[in-house]
Amino acid sequence: MNFYTHETYGERVAGVYDDWYAEHNPQMIDTLAGFGGDGRALELGIGTGRIALPLTAKGVEVHGIDAAESMISQLRAKPGGEKITITTGNFAEVPVEGTFALVYIVFNTFFALSSQEEQVQCFRNVAAHLDAGGCFVLEAFVPDLNRFTGGQVNWATKVTADEVQLDVGQHDAATQRVVSQKVVITDGNVRLYPVQIRYCWPSELDLMAQIAALRLRERWSNWKREPFTSESGQHISIYERS
């Protein structure tokens, strides 16, 4: 049985998300603020506002979409959260009105869409919501198949005297999907945080962009805007209407 849906990740992780991922990269915020300018920005998978809140504090009008009410309610409760317009739904559908100077999706969140079809749908809908000179910024890892030896994912990500965290999963190379769990074990307690993704390489993303009448404007390996190379483990890709 696999009852994993669009909201599963967020609903399960909401209670610990801000403890695990408190920080943001100021260079990311500055760059996104530059792209947003005086226009509107839209974050896909806005979560608890880790990126959206500091971007709002820079004076950008930020809107967001998320499937998980538990993540959204945390964002709404934070100072500045009331300034952000949040829509509950599947970001593949981009269920919002109007167009934006900037649409962005970071922290590998694009890969939460579980099929190529849904990922292409997302690109098409983003394209339909971009201002004439607007851009779509996507931050994601570059897949490394060496991580999936024998179709398995198995990492100890934290081992202390009081707690063990494991990433355990199965990889299907044919569909480019990874079905995994973060397992958190403390004395007398085990918690499961499911994560299911469909990864893709930058070249496939570029083809999705082409299908959606977008083209790659720039690609960097990090928020310092260093060049993307075959050694890069992640990329920041900026697409614009072609």
Ligand SMILES: C[S@@+](CC[C@H](N)C(=O)[O-])C[C@H]1O[C@@H](n2cnc3c(N)ncnc32)[C@H](O)[C@@H]1O
């Ligand atoms: C890894 S978190 C990233 C949150 C935020 N962007 C950040 O960087 O901290 C991914 C977020 O995407 C949301 N999400 C995942 N799949 C989604 C979908 N198909 N539609 C809308 N939201 C989705 C989750 O609920 C979660 O809040």
